[in-house]
Amino acid sequence: MLNYFANPRRFMKLSGILTPWMAGATLILAGAGLYLGLFASPADYQQGETVRIMYVHVPAAWMALFCYTGLAISAAVGLIWKHPVADVAARASAPIGACFTFLALFTGALWGKPMWGTWWVWDARLTSMLVLFFLYLGYMALNSAFDDPQRGTKASAILAMVGFVNVPIIKFSVDWWNTLHQPASILRMDGPTIHPDMLWPLFLMIGAATTYYLWVLMLRMRRDLTEGRVRARRQIQAEEAGA
């Protein structure tokens, strides 16, 4: 099963079919989510219009964790089973996840200032998200730090796997420690505490962020694999010229 999907040629064929569908899904979901979030949903009775930041902040924060989970799994598969497409997937995930993490921190600060009275506090949720951002940057730096790409891939894969311990810390930080950040309001045992009028646009925006991630992930993986073929072709040409 893993071998079947790890084949670069099969991936190129499959991603060629899926990429336009992901692009279309992103545009439709984001369009519907923006309409409902900005025009159709009500303002919050306590937070007023600032609640509309939620429709971009929460998807960015979820995707920050989702991308890192995908990165860590891909890195582990690449390290253990030596599947080249898994390494490519991990490498392609990192900048997308770093962007989402930065956006979660940035929009969180813009939401925090009017609601908490401060842009930033060094509490568990915010600090662990900042650590996640540095993990992404560290992964990308380590991946490209060696002359031998194989060594960079291996070292960064180990960092990604070790860094995964931060993901449950982020998720449960609001339960384990005192924090200004609100507790979980969607993934709860007793169901979401958000009104459906706000929950639907939020789900649509989370869906748009997910399809955007898959879209850009496939574009970046296709680029990486194509560049690999270019390098191989140039090497063959150089060998033919030298012979």
Added chain:
Amino acid sequence: MDTISKFLEMGGYAGYVWPSYLAVFGLLGVLLWLSLRGLKAAETDLAQLEGPDGKAARRQASPAADGAPDT
């Protein structure tokens, strides 16, 4: 007109709400553009290296040369 300006004011929080949306769509838009541009550049390089008949000729010479073989 009043409705539009009221909407843009965001209840006095426009300075927080709109920069959030601008940052998200701006950064994700740039990332998408860079990814599309990178793929296009790589595809152009490969097409130049292979030439008009390169792909077909290489497949004829070695079926496994165009990436890993199907398993």
